[in-house]
Amino acid sequence: MAEPSQAPAEFQPWRDSDETPYVRIDRVTKKFGDFVAVYELDLDIYRKELFCLLGASGCGKSTLLRMLAGFEQPSGGRILIDGVDMADIPPYERPVNMMFQSYALFPHMNVEQNVAFGLKQGKLPAAVVRERTTEMLELVKLGQFAKRKPHQLSGGQRQRVALARSLVKKPKLLLLDEPLAALDKKLREHTQFELMNIQEQVGVTFIVVTHDQQEAMTLATRIGVMDEGELIQVGTPTDIYEFPQTRFVADFIGSVNIFAGKLIVDEPDHVVIHSPEAGTDIFVNHGVSAGPDADVWAAIRPEKIHVTRDDPGQPQNCITGIVDEVAYMGDFSVYLVKLETGKIVRITQPNLLRGNPERILWDERVYVYWDASSPVVVTK
Amino acid sequence: MSTRGAPALTRGVSRIANTAVKRISGLRGSVVWAGLRRRFKGLGRTSVIGIPYIWLLAFFLIPFVIVLKISLAETQIAQPPYTSLWYWVEHKYLNIRMNLGNYQYLIQDSLYWSAYLNSVKIAAVSTLFCLLVGYPIAYGIARARPDRRILLLMLVILPFWTSFLIRVYAWIGILKTNGLINNLLMALGIIDTPLVMMQTDFAVYLGIVYSYLPFMILPLYANLEKLDLTLLEAAADLGCRPAKAFFRVTLPLSLPGILAGSMLVFIPAVGEFVIPALLGGPDTLMIGRVLWDEFFSNRDWPVASAVAIALLLLLVIPIVLFQYNQARAAEANS
Numbered sequence: 001m002a003e004p005s006q007a008p009a010e011f012q013p014w015r016d017s018d019e020t021p022y023v024r025i026d027r028v029t030k031k032f033g034d035f036v037a038v039y040e041l042d043l044d045i046y047r048k049e050l051f052c053l054l055g056a057s058g059c060g061k062s063t064l065l066r067m068l069a070g071f072e073q074p075s076g077g078r079i080l081i082d083g084v085d086m087a088d089i090p091p092y093e094r095p096v097n098m099m100f101q102s103y104a105l106f107p108h109m110n111v112e113q114n115v116a117f118g119l120k121q122g123k124l125p126a127a128v129v130r131e132r133t134t135e136m137l138e139l140v141k142l143g144q145f146a147k148r149k150p151h152q153l154s155g156g157q158r159q160r161v162a163l164a165r166s167l168v169k170k171p172k173l174l175l176l177d178e179p180l181a182a183l184d185k186k187l188r189e190h191t192q193f194e195l196m197n198i199q200e201q202v203g204v205t206f207i208v209v210t211h212d213q214q215e216a217m218t219l220a221t222r223i224g225v226m227d228e229g230e231l232i233q234v235g236t237p238t239d240i241y242e243f244p245q246t247r248f249v250a251d252f253i254g255s256v257n258i259f260a261g262k263l264i265v266d267e268p269d270h271v272v273i274h275s276p277e278a279g280t281d282i283f284v285n286h287g288v289s290a291g292p293d294a295d296v297w298a299a300i301r302p303e304k305i306h307v308t309r310d311d312p313g314q315p316q317n318c319i320t321g322i323v324d325e326v327a328y329m330g331d332f333s334v335y336l337v338k339l340e341t342g343k344i345v346r347i348t349q350p351n352l353l354r355g356n357p358e359r360i361l362w363d364e365r366v367y368v369y370w371d372a373s374s375p376v377v378v379t380k
Numbered sequence: 381m382s383t384r385g386a387p388a389l390t391r392g393v394s395r396i397a398n399t400a401v402k403r404i405s406g407l408r409g410s411v412v413w414a415g416l417r418r419r420f421k422g423l424g425r426t427s428v429i430g431i432p433y434i435w436l437l438a439f440f441l442i443p444f445v446i447v448l449k450i451s452l453a454e455t456q457i458a459q460p461p462y463t464s465l466w467y468w469v470e471h472k473y474l475n476i477r478m479n480l481g482n483y484q485y486l487i488q489d490s491l492y493w494s495a496y497l498n499s500v501k502i503a504a505v506s507t508l509f510c511l512l513v514g515y516p517i518a519y520g521i522a523r524a525r526p527d528r529r530i531l532l533l534m535l536v537i538l539p540f541w542t543s544f545l546i547r548v549y550a551w552i553g554i555l556k557t558n559g560l561i562n563n564l565l566m567a568l569g570i571i572d573t574p575l576v577m578m579q580t581d582f583a584v585y586l587g588i589v590y591s592y593l594p595f596m597i598l599p600l601y602a603n604l605e606k607l608d609l610t611l612l613e614a615a616a617d618l619g620c621r622p623a624k625a626f627f628r629v630t631l632p633l634s635l636p637g638i639l640a641g642s643m644l645v646f647i648p649a650v651g652e653f654v655i656p657a658l659l660g661g662p663d664t665l666m667i668g669r670v671l672w673d674e675f676f677s678n679r680d681w682p683v684a685s686a687v688a689i690a691l692l693l694l695l696v697i698p699i700v701l702f703q704y705n706q707a708r709a710a711e712a713n714s
Contacts (some may be wrong), residue, residue, distance in 0.1 A: 090618040104614035107455050108632045117628075118618035169618065 011221060012236075013046035022047045022205050023173060028077035030229075031061050037063040039229040040077065050199055050206040054215035055226035056252070061077070061209045062101075068207065069098045081173060092121075093260075097171035101178040103162035105150040111161050112137070112146040118169045132168060140164045140196065156187045163195075167202060176208045180215055184354050192218045213253050217241070225249050241301075246380050250299040253357070256303065257345050259298045259375075266292045271377065273298050279341040283316040285372035290379045297378050302348040304374040307335055307366050318369035321345065325360055335360065337368050434707065444692075451685035452478045462681045492670065492687065494692065497668040502581070502656075503649035506588040510596040510645045511638065518600035518637075519630075522607070529633050533601065537593050548587055555583055555659070569645035579661035587655040592648065596641040603637025604630075639706070643699065650695055667691055 001155045010250055013019040021044035030038040038060040045051045053061040068080060070091030081088045081095060097118070105114050116133040124132075137143050140160040150158055159179070166174055179195070180188045192215060199206055210216050216223050217237045224234045225248075233240060233249045244250035247258060259282060261275030266288065273282040273296055282298045312318060324344060325336040328351075335347045345368055360366060434561055453462040466476045486492045521532045539547060554560045555577040562574040607630060615625035653668030660666070665685065674684035 065673075069489055069613075069617055071616075091613070092619050096617070098617045100610055100614060102608070102610055102611040104608065106614070107630060117615070117620070121624075122620035165614075165618070364412060 008020070010340050011048070013049065014044065014222065020045055020238045021045060021084060022049075023207070024080040024187075025064070025068075026078040026080065028064070028067065028074045028079060030060070030067060030072060031075045036229050038067070038074075038101065041229070041231055041232060043224060043234065045205065045207060047205055048199075048203055049221045050196070050208065050219055052220035052223045053207065053209045053226055054213060054216045054223050054252075055211065057211055059226045060229040061226050062177060065098070065177055065207065065209045068173070069096055069175055070094050088370055095171060096173045096175060097166040097169055098175040099166040099177065099179055100179060101160050103150075103158050105158060105165070107150055108148050110149050111142060111153070114150070114161055115164045115168050118165065136164045136168045139167075156191070159191065163198070167198070167204070170202065170204075172205060174204045174206050176206060178210055179208060181210075181212070184219075188215070189218075195219060217253075225252060227252075243377070244299065244376060244378065246378055247299065250378060251375065255302055255346055256299045257302065259300070259343075261296060261298060263288065263290055263292055263294045263296050266290070270372075273375075275345050277341060278319060279339055279343075280317070280319050282375055283372050284375050284377055288377045288379075290377075294379060298375040299378060300370055300375045302334070302346045303332075304369060305335060305345065305347045305370045306346050307349065307360060307368055309360065309364065309366060311367055312369050314369050317372060317375075318367055321366060321368055323360060323366055326360070326362060333359075335366075337366060339368070398547060438606055447688055450681050451482055451501075451689050452480070453682045454479045454481075455680050455682050458680070461679055479682065480654075482682050483690070485683060486690055487684055491665075491669075495665045495670045496691070497665045498665045499650045499652075500655050502588070502666060503646050503652070506585055506592070506649050507596075507646045509585065510587045511642060514593055514596035514600055515638075515640065518597045518604055521597075521601050522604035529605075533598075536597050536601075539594070544591065545654060548591065548655055551583070551587055551659060553592070554577065555586075577663075578659065581660070581664055583659035584656050584664055584666075587659045588645075588649050588652060591655065592645040595644040595648075599640035599644065600634065600637040603634050603640075607633055647695065647699065651691060711712045 007071060009215075023043075023045040025041055025043040025045075026037055027040045028044060029036065029040055041060075041064065053064060055061045063072060067074050068086075068090065070086065073087075083345070086094060106117065109117065112133055115136055116129050119132055134143070134146075137146055140163055142164065145153060145157060150161065153161065163179070165236055166176075176195075180191055195206075208216075208219060220237055222234060222236055223240045225232045225240065227248055233245050235243070240249060240253055244253065244256075250256045250258065252345040259275040259278040261273040261277065261282065263271060264274045264281070266270035268287045270286070271284045271288045273284065275282055275298065278298075282326060284298065288296065306312070307323075317359075319338040319339055321337040323335055324338040325334075327334040330351070332348050332350045335349065336345060337345045339345060347368065444610065449465055450462050453465060455461060456463050463477070463479075465478065466474055469475050517536070521529055521536070524532055552559070552583075555563075557574045557576065557578065561577070562571075565571045567572065611629050611633070612622075612625055615629050616622065651668050652666065653672055656664045656666045656669055657672070660669075671684055671687045671691070674680050674687060678684075
């Protein structure tokens with residue numbers, strides 16, 4: 001499979017063989033009774049990375065995070081942070097801070113006391129504690145709310161207090177559990193950029209757990225997709241989106257059209273997939289690591305499929321169908337086109353013209369086609 | 381088409397049903413009917429709220445007024461053993477005679493003061509011990525596995541199935557010179573002469589702590605059980621050791637439970653009569669016993685009533701003020 005092309009100047013410590021990982025998760029398993037939450041998971045995370053663990057709820061991502069923080073003990077395997085085995089180190093001695101999904105702000109303390117709590121556990125002089133607390137509150141723009149109690153704050157402000165509290169001890173590793181889940185869309189986007197700014201300013205290694213793929217895409221240097229306690233794929237957001245290795249990943253990240261089929265032509269520079277589901281043979285202009293006659297799936301993103309009334313004159317990768325549904329989403333429109341085989345294909349098209357009189361409507365007969373480079377072929 | 385037909389059919393049926401309901405209710409929907417219904421609804425609400433108030437009025441406020449009345453009378457050897465507050469002179473003058481002497485007497489005679497202060501002291505110390513014993517128990521139950529909590533709570537409540545009086549009597553059997561503890565210690569050869577435990581302040585403290593412990597545990601449990609455990613994880617995450625986290629997080633957050641439990645123990649303990657009477661010695665001075673003596677031994681109902689009223693005022697008013705402040709503070713917080 002072709003590698004994604006990335007600019008060499010980009011931050012990619014995982015490609016550098018001389019770099020030692022900051023966090024090493026080594027065949028870690030966690031069982032709760034009979035239930036296996038995490039199974040023999042291996043993962044290396046490097047300094048200053050912003051790593052997103054992505055998965056549906058119950059996939060084990062939060063359990064993994066809790067093991068890093070020390071709230072759960074692995075049933076098997078090792079966790080090393082900065083080369084030190086964490087097995088016998090209690091949470092209050094780990095160089096790790098966590099931002100909780102529920103924020104877990106102390107309700108009986110005001111904002112300032114909440115933020116200062118971590119600093120007061122050490123032997124720092126009071127003046128330093130005050131100074132660092134004020135500095136942190138300025139960073140998250142909460143200076144004027146220092147004397148408020150958590151219940152007097154809005155959701156977004158609480159989230160910022162939680163962030164300030166987890167950052168104030170300048171941890172080497174910051175764990176964030178669904179940090180933005182409780183925020184509305186606008187505030188969430190704003191905070192995502194704020195998080196990235198803060199990360200650049202303080203240079204911490206972040207591990208973020210989320211079920212929100214949009215969030216993972218925006219934030220992460222790398223994403224790890226988890227399912228049923230195992231890591232399915234680890235890669236940059238582009239890798240994960242454009243080169244998913246399994247149907248699960250393709251389907252989990254964004255929406256995708258998947259055509260089941262059989263490999264009938266298998267050449268190094270192109271393959272052809274016979275797909276009865278699509279009603280046509282799918283021509284792909286790159287090689288696939290699977291033998292002839294293998295069962296494969298071609299995954300095509302909705303934005304990479306075109307829809308027109310007129311025949312595009314393309315001999316391959318072109319099918320006809322009837323528009324079943326049109327949804328206007330503002331910046332783009334979604335078309336559900338029913339192929340002759342009965343399969344529904346999802347297509348998104350940007351709305352380039354305002355009030356386009358030529359736009360395609362319900363029940364129209366249309367041509368659906370895509371570029372030979374668009375399909376991703378997966379074997380499982 | 382057939383798949384779409386089914387929902388359409390249901391929709392049609394429900395539309396017909398709706399219209400039918402509207403027609404029927406239209407028949408009843410006269411102004412009179414609506415008015416009646418509204419009035420009846422109001423009546424229902426009033427009676428639901430009203431019945432507890434009538435109960436409180438009949439069984440708390442009226443007896444209180446009667447006791448207040450008696451406390452302002454004078455004692456006499458008659459039936460009832462106190463004078464009336466008012467009487468008619470020449471069938472036209474209403475004479476009201478209020479005797480404040482009973483209250484003067486309470487202030488002047490140091491017996492009442494020292495009995496009152498001693499009661500407060502015994503109640504306060506007992507409350508503290510209840511807290512010290514009850515807090516770990518409540519904490520343990522709140523942290524137990526959810527399916528075990530019910531069982532443990534049942535064990536706390538279990539003593540209530542036996543009469544309070546019998547349980548206090550049982551302590552006599554345990555504490556007396558020839559009782560369970562002394563016999564056991566002598567049999568084991570730990571002591572030669574029996575320990576004197578009965579008729580001491582120790583026995584009174586023990587009896588009160590034992591009897592009122594569930595009233596401390598239950599509100600504390602209710603509070604501790606609600607505590608968000610992620611707060612303790614957050615404290616640990618920020619470098620706080622478990623013991624310190626208890627004092628910085630758990631304890632401050634359980635303050636409402638501590639207050640509620642302490643109130644429930646302290647208030648009845650101040651007026652406690654049975655425990656000091658059965659377990660205490662003749663020198664265990666508590667206001668409840670003084671009241672009993674005034675009432676049954678001296679048959680001085682007016683002074684007994686004055687003691688009761690004074691006890692109530694001295695005890696209840698500070699607590700009401702305290703509660704009022706608490707409620708205001710809680711309101712200001714939310």
